[in-house]
Amino acid sequence: EAQVTQNPRYLITVTGKKLTVTCSQNMNHEYMSWYRQDPGLGLRQIYYSMNVEVTDKGDVPEGYKVSRKEKRNFPLILESPSPNQTSLYFCASGLVAGTDQPQHFGDGTRLSIL
Amino acid sequence: GESVGLHLPTLSVQEGDNSIINCAYSNSASDYFIWYKQESGKGPQFIIDIRSNMDKRQGQRVTVLLNKTVKHLSLQIAATQPGDSAVYFCAENLYTGGFKTIFGAGTRLFVKA
Numbered sequence: 001e002a003q004v005t006q007n008p009r010y011l012i013t014v015t016g017k018k019l020t021v022t023c024s025q026n027m028n029h030e031y032m033s034w035y036r037q038d039p040g041l042g043l044r045q046i047y048y049s050m051n052v053e054v055t056d057k058g059d060v061p062e063g064y065k066v067s068r069k070e071k072r073n074f075p076l077i078l079e080s081p082s083p084n085q086t087s088l089y090f091c092a093s094g095l096v097a098g099t100d101q102p103q104h105f106g107d108g109t110r111l112s113i114l
Numbered sequence: 115g116e117s118v119g120l121h122l123p124t125l126s127v128q129e130g131d132n133s134i135i136n137c138a139y140s141n142s143a144s145d146y147f148i149w150y151k152q153e154s155g156k157g158p159q160f161i162i163d164i165r166s167n168m169d170k171r172q173g174q175r176v177t178v179l180l181n182k183t184v185k186h187l188s189l190q191i192a193a194t195q196p197g198d199s200a201v202y203f204c205a206e207n208l209y210t211g212g213f214k215t216i217f218g219a220g221t222r223l224f225v226k227a
Contacts, residue, residue, distance in 0.1 A: 004157070033215065042203060043158070043217040056212040090157050100146045100165055100207070103215065105157030 002027045004106035006091050012112040013081060021076045021109050023091030031094035032074040033058070033103065034066065036087040043090065049074055081113045126224040133191040135221045137204035140185060144206035144216075149178060149189045152201045152220070161189070161202075191223075199225045 004025045013019055025032065033048035035058075045058030049068040063085055065077040074093075078085060088110050092103035127133045139147070145166040150158035164171045164178045164187075171178050177190040187204050201220045208214055 031213070035217075040219055042219040043205075045215055048212065048214070050212060058214060059216075092157070100163075102148050102160040102163055103158075105150075105159070107155070107157050 002104070004091055004093050004104050006089075006106035006109045008109060009107065010110050012114065014114050015082055016080050019078050019081060019111075021078075021089060021091075021111070023074045023076065023106060024072050025074075025091075025093040025104070026072065027093060027095070027104065028071065029093035029104070030071070030096050031101065031103070032068065033092045033094075034064070034074070034076045035090045035092065036060065036085075037090060037108075038087050046076070046089075078111075081111075083113050086111060086113045123219070124222045124224065126226060127194050129196060129225055129227050130193055133189075133194045133198070133223060133225075135189045135191075135202050135204075135223065137187040137189075137218050138185060139187060139204070139206050139216075139218075141206060141208055141216070142182075142185065144208040146207040147178070147180060147187050148205045148207070149176075149187075150203045150205060150217075151198075152203065154200075158203060194223075194225050196225050196227060199223055 007022045030051045034046040035043040037043045044060045047066040049055045091106045094101040094103045148163045149161045152158045162173045162176050162178050164180050175192045179188045201222045203220045204218045
C-alpha cells in the first residue's frame with residue numbers, strides 16, 4: 001500500500017530534550033515536506049526537500065532541522081524543543097519536485113512540549 | 115504577499131444539497147492550486163487540482179473553479195453526503211527558488227442528514 005508513515009504518532013516531552021520525528025514514504029517520490037498545523041492557521045510549511053541531499057526552508061523553519069540522506073526518509077529534528085513547538089505535524093511527499101504535483105500526507109504526529 | 119485565505123470558517127449544508135467552499139489567494143505567481151480534504155485524525159487527502167492556465171476542472175461530484183482576475187478559487191461538491199463532512203483546505207504551489215506550498219486556514223463542512 002502506497003503511504004507516508006510518521007513515527008511517533010503522539011509524543012509528550014519536556015523543553016530542551018532533543019527529539020526526532022521520522023517520516024518514510026514507499027512511493028519513490030522525489031519531493032518531501034514537513035508542515036505544522038495549528039488551530040486557525042492551517043498548515044504551514046517548515047522545510048521541504050526537492051531530492052536527496054537537497055533541502056530548503058519553508059515559512060516557519062526556526063527551531064527545526066531536517067535531513068534527506070535517502071530518498072524514502074525525511075526526519076524532522078527538534079534539537080531543543082520549546083512549548084511553542086507544541087503542534088500537529090504532517091509529513092508529505094510528491095512524485096516530482098514540480099509545482100503541478102499534489103502531495104500525499106501521513107496521518108500526523110501530535111507533539112506536546114511541556 | 116504570499117497568503118491563501120478562506121471566506122468562511124464553517125459551512126453547514128443539508129444532505130443532497132450542493133456545497134460551495136471559497137478561497138482567496140494573493141500571489142499572482144502561483145501556477146497550481148489544490149483542494150485537500152482532512153478528516154478527523156487523518157492527514158489531508160487530495161481531492162482535485164487545477165493549473166493556472168485553466169478556469170474549471172471537474173471530477174467525480176467535485177468541480178474547482180479558478181478566477182485569476184480576482185484571485186479566487188472555489189470547490190463545488192454536488193449532492194453533498196454525510197461522508198463529505200470534513201475540513202477542506204485550498205493550497206497554492208509556487209516557485210520561489212524552490213517549490214513551496216501555501217495552505218489556507220481551512221473550512222469545516224457539516225452535512226446535516
